Amino acid sequence: MKVSKAGKGELVFACALFLVSLIVYWDTHSLVLPTNNTVVSPRTFPYVVATLLMLTSLGVAWQVLRGKEGIPEGTQLGDSFKKADLRPMFIIIVAIGLHIFLIERTGYIISATISFWAVAYSFGAKKIVKTGVIALLFATLVYFSFTNLLDIQLPKWILENLISDLNSQAAS
Amino acid sequence: MFDNFGELLNGFSDALVFSNLIYGFIGTFLGTLVGVLPGIGPALAIGLLLPITLTVQPTQALIMFAAIYYGAMYGGSTTSILLNTPGESGSVITAVEGNKMARAGRAGAALATAAIGSFVAGTIATFTLALAAPQLAEIAIQVQPAGFLALIITAFATVGTLLGSSRVRGLLSLAVGLTIGLVGADLQSGSLRLTFGQTAAIDGVETVTVIVALFALGEVIYLASRLRHDKEEILSVNGKAFLSRKDWKRSWKPWLRGTAIGFPLGVVPAGGSEVPTFLSYAVEKKLAKGENKEEFGKGAIEGVAGPEAANNANAAGALVPLLALGLPTSATAAVVLVAFQSYQIQPGPLLFQTNPELVWALIASLFIGNTLLLILNLPFIRFWVKLLYIPKPHLYAGITTFALLGAYALNSSIFDMQVALGVGIIGYLFRRFGVPITPLVIGAILGPLAELYYKRALQISQGDHSVLYEGMMTKSLYLFLVLLIFIPPIYRRWKNGAREGN
Numbered sequence: 315m316k317v318s319k320a321g322k323g324e325l326v327f328a329c330a331l332f333l334v335s336l337i338v339y340w341d342t343h344s345l346v347l348p349t350n351n352t353v354v355s356p357r358t359f360p361y362v363v364a365t366l367l368m369l370t371s372l373g374v375a376w377q378v379l380r381g382k383e384g385i386p387e388g389t390q391l392g393d394s395f396k397k398a399d400l401r402p403m404f405i406i407i408v409a410i411g412l413h414i415f416l417i418e419r420t421g422y423i424i425s426a427t428i429s430f431w432a433v434a435y436s437f438g439a440k441k442i443v444k445t446g447v448i449a450l451l452f453a454t455l456v457y458f459s460f461t462n463l464l465d466i467q468l469p470k471w472i473l474e475n476l477i478s479d480l481n482s483q484a485a486s
Numbered sequence: 487m488f489d490n491f492g493e494l495l496n497g498f499s500d501a502l503v504f505s506n507l508i509y510g511f512i513g514t515f516l517g518t519l520v521g522v523l524p525g526i527g528p529a530l531a532i533g534l535l536l537p538i539t540l541t542v543q544p545t546q547a548l549i550m551f552a553a554i555y556y557g558a559m560y561g562g563s564t565t566s567i568l569l570n571t572p573g574e575s576g577s578v579i580t581a582v583e584g585n586k587m588a589r590a591g592r593a594g595a596a597l598a599t600a601a602i603g604s605f606v607a608g609t610i611a612t613f614t615l616a617l618a619a620p621q622l623a624e625i626a627i628q629v630q631p632a633g634f635l636a637l638i639i640t641a642f643a644t645v646g647t648l649l650g651s652s653r654v655r656g657l658l659s660l661a662v663g664l665t666i667g668l669v670g671a672d673l674q675s676g677s678l679r680l681t682f683g684q685t686a687a688i689d690g691v692e693t694v695t696v697i698v699a700l701f702a703l704g705e706v707i708y709l710a711s712r713l714r715h716d717k718e719e720i721l722s723v724n725g726k727a728f729l730s731r732k733d734w735k736r737s738w739k740p741w742l743r744g745t746a747i748g749f750p751l752g753v754v755p756a757g758g759s760e761v762p763t764f765l766s767y768a769v770e771k772k773l774a775k776g777e778n779k780e781e782f783g784k785g786a787i788e789g790v791a792g793p794e795a796a797n798n799a800n801a802a803g804a805l806v807p808l809l810a811l812g813l814p815t816s817a818t819a820a821v822v823l824v825a826f827q828s829y830q831i832q833p834g835p836l837l838f839q840t841n842p843e844l845v846w847a848l849i850a851s852l853f854i855g856n857t858l859l860l861i862l863n864l865p866f867i868r869f870w871v872k873l874l875y876i877p878k879p880h881l882y883a884g885i886t887t888f889a890l891l892g893a894y895a896l897n898s899s900i901f902d903m904q905v906a907l908g909v910g911i912i913g914y915l916f917r918r919f920g921v922p923i924t925p926l927v928i929g930a931i932l933g934p935l936a937e938l939y940y941k942r943a944l945q946i947s948q949g950d951h952s953v954l955y956e957g958m959m960t961k962s963l964y965l966f967l968v969l970l971i972f973i974p975p976i977y978r979r980w981k982n983g984a985r986e987g988n
Contacts (some may be wrong), residue, residue, distance in 0.1 A: 323918075323919075324919045327915050327919055331658065331661075331662065334662075334665065335661075335665075337680075338665060338668070338680065341679065341680050341682075342679070345677050345678075345679065346677060346678075347675070347677065348675040348676065348677060353941070353944050353945050353948065353949050354674075354940065354941045354944050354945075354949075355675075356672040356674070356675045356677040356679070358940075359668070359936075359937040359940065360668050360679060363661065363664040363665055363668060363933070364665075366657070366660070366661040366664065367658075367661035367662065367664075367665055370654055370655075370657045370658035370660075370661050371658060371661075373654035373657075373658070374654055374655060374658055374919075377652070377654060382652070383919075383920075384652065384655060384918075384919035384920030384921060385920045386708075386917055386918060386919075386920055398711040398712065398918070399710065399711050399712065399713055400711070402710035402711070402713055403707050403710050403711045403914075405710075406706065406707055406710050406886070407707065407907070407911065409886075410703065410886065410890065410906075410907050410910070411907065413887075413890055413903070414890075414900060414903045414904060414907065417894065417900070417903070418900060426887050426890075426891070429883075429886065429887060429890070430883045430884070430886070430887045431883070433706070433879075433882060433883035433886045433887075434879035434880055434882070434883035435879070436710055437709075437710060437713065437878055437879035437882050437883070438713065438878075438879055439877070439879035439880070439883075445879065445880070448880060449883070452883075452884060452887065453887070456887070456888070456891060460537075460891070460895065464537070464538060464541045465541050466537060466540075466541065466895050467898065468891075468894070468895070
């Protein structure tokens with residue numbers, strides 16, 4: 315039985331989902347049941363779902379072991395799809411994580427500018443300064459059109475917060 | 487039936503007010519704008535634009551929304567013809583012949599036949615929708631919870647097994663979706679499932695976040711992972727988007743046939759627009775004669791006209807079970823469902839009784855959106871084509887930022903953004919390992935509904951499980967299901983056996 319490197323990746327993927335199914339079993343098992351008597355327990359449906367997840371993840375693992383690896387949709391014959399470029403992927407995931415971490419700390423404009431810039435960089439944007447300016451413009455435009463035109467509030471810019479804090483302190 | 491006609495006219499009079507037409511115009515513009523961007527299909531386009539429609543009045547929101555819906559579909563076909571990167575499975579076939587036509591310098595004709603075909607199919611299909619949906623809703627009112635459960639299970643099975651190349655991967659995707667649907671407080675008992683102590687998780691996972699993260703973040707991460715491998719070429723439009731007399735003659739029959747194939751397959755849960763567009767293509771190829779037949783594979787106009795009409799008619803067909811039963815059968819229909827719920831409209835058999843004005847305004851808006859689209863977009867095709875020249879790094883950075891904004895803006899919630907990141911990574915893994923995404927979306931949305939109907943059915947029967955398969959309707963649905971599961975493998979084995987026998 316020979317499993318390629320990409321196949322091993324898919325095996326890990328299937329095993330991870332198998333693990334998720336075990337977690338669902340465990341979570342359902344440790345569910346606090348309501349005291350009033352219901353006809354259908356809130357456990358029934360999750361058990362069915364966990365079983366389906368377990369069987370299908372095992373099914374995919376079995377297929378990979380038999381050499382039937384998953385092929386990305388839209389792949390044409392002769393396209394090489396097996397080797398993934400890890401660096402840009404990693405940058406994007408970190409950029410998204412940073413955006414989530416910063417959005418309520420520095421405000422929308424700064425965090426969106428940083429993540430926009432980082433994603434553009436990972437896709438090979440050459441002119442770093444120009445991309446930074448575009449990122450800032452994009453974030454500012456989105457911020458003002460959402461907060462002013464659409465009335466959807468986004469976290470304020472850090473300075474605005476400081477100023478309004480100072481104002482309210484001065485008032486009190 | 488005449489009642490319906492009167493109601494539809496009322497819907498038109500609501501929708502045709504000048505201020506509402508402006509919203510229709512904005513919707514068409516935004517829908518096309520986002521739909522044209524490479525890698526964005528209708529489901530994602532609607533998901534991304536949803537926050538915008540939330541701030542206006544329900545009727546205006548629906549009008550804008552219908553316009554976005556058709557605009558996004560139209561924009562998607564432009565991208566597949568000129569760039570050969572279909573944003574969703576329904577445009578794959580369009581890309582096959584359409585891109586070849588563009589290569590042969592016939593981009594204008596390909597775009598025109600796609601646009602006019604979409605208009606023709608959309609108009610006929612919306613009209614049929616207006617006739618069929620109320621009738622179906624009237625029947626559906628009598629359907630018991632057990633019947634609804636059977637319908638949902640059938641939808642699960644067809645979506646899970648028909649999409650993608652591998653059945654077990656389709657079902658795996660469904661199972662992951664059902665698991666996501668479990669998160670949060672159980673509707674009846676209030677027991678907390680899979681929340682792991684997170685208060686933000688009690689309300690469950692926001693469906694729009696799941697859809698946007700899957701289609702946008704998952705796809706962006708995937709594209710980044712294979713940056714070095716892909717090269718793209720944008721084809722230019724020479725001349726106007728225009729059909730010659732000969733092209734008209736070759737297009738009109740495929741439009742009608744495509745509509746006839748696409749609409750019914752949208753009404754039954756056949757797993758979105760993949761099957762009907764493919765069928766339409768096969769039919770056109772078979773019916774073509776002489777030199778037209780020779781052109782297939784090299785850019786035949788029938789191969790664009792038929793599937794594009796089928797794709798649009800299919801999208802309108804999917805609105806029938808959505809409006810009449812509350813059951814979405816494709817990723818796009820799932821986003822539409824979420825949109826309705828955010829306007830406080832619950833699609834289902836009762837909708838035509840409780841909210842007739844809104845439904846008919848929506849149906850009228852579909853007609854208007856479709857027409858506006860044809861009038862506004864065809865002459866400005868050169869403007870839309872320019873969007874294809876946005877540099878890739880900026881485009882994907884913009885999509886990522888906008889997707890995260892959508893996740894945050896819905897509830898001003900950091901938790902939703904974290905979910906988006908997690909689901910985005912799942913989306914990447916699915917993409918990489920050939921697992922279809924739509925079953926996940928359907929599972930996450932219909933899973934909680936399936937549990938609800940299951941519980942209701944058993945409450946009515948007081949715990950007697952035989953109620954689940956007793957009625958005529960449930961029996962025939964489950965029979966259909968068994969056939970669906972067992973016939974293809976048996977047929978394949980039989981065919982292989984016959985071949986070996988020779």
